[in-house]
């Protein structure tokens with residue numbers, strides 16, 4: 001294995017189910033997809049092989065992740081080189097002339113401060129096409145309640161790392177979305193008490 005390629009164990013557990021769900025979620029005729037917090041780059045590399053007609057733009061906040069993303073992407077023609085992106089900086093992807101049809105954000109919003117969740121919609125308003133979809137994967141609370149004991153324990157662990165982290169409530173995320181012209185349109189239950197929640201322009 002190329003030693004720049006890092007491995008996330010969770011990738012192997014969730015990649016097939018996420019890919020299958022994306023077949024349902026991605027807008028028809030999707031051309032360009034932006035991923036926020038691409039991490040190791042394994043997800044985006046797999047999506048690129050499964051959706052050869054779509055061009056993917058991976059990004060991550062941490063410079064050290066960009067090398068791993070590019071290493072996993074090397075075999076695919078339809079992945080642009082990874083860009084550093086801190087989504088809380090609102091000039092994100094300022095140089096991009098491209099508008100995206102879908103934005104993917106997996107396992108990010110519970111392990112970052114709340115401002116990151118809001119920033120997704122602030123940025124998306126600038127850089128996404130009219131009929132875009134935003135797909136956010138991870139654990140969520142529903143009506144203020146955890147969906148499982150394991151998520152409750154996970155949240156305690158998250159808050160022990162940083163009190164600003166936490167399992168987000170779908171309704172709170174929806175309110176953040178609505179402030180920037182988006183709203184929650186689909187909730188896809190996933191294994192291990194996760195969801196993909198989808199948002200679109202109102």
Ligand SMILES: C[S@@+](CC[C@H](N)C(=O)[O-])C[C@H]1O[C@@H](n2cnc3c(N)ncnc32)[C@H](O)[C@@H]1O
Nearest residue numbers: 037038039061062085086087088106107108112
């Ligand atoms: C738990 S990892 C998830 C990685 C990958 N999406 C996955 O599911 O395996 C969270 C990712 O969010 C990124 N991240 C944290 N803060 C961010 C920010 N402000 N802007 C963009 N990405 C951020 C981290 O660098 C990290 O790659």
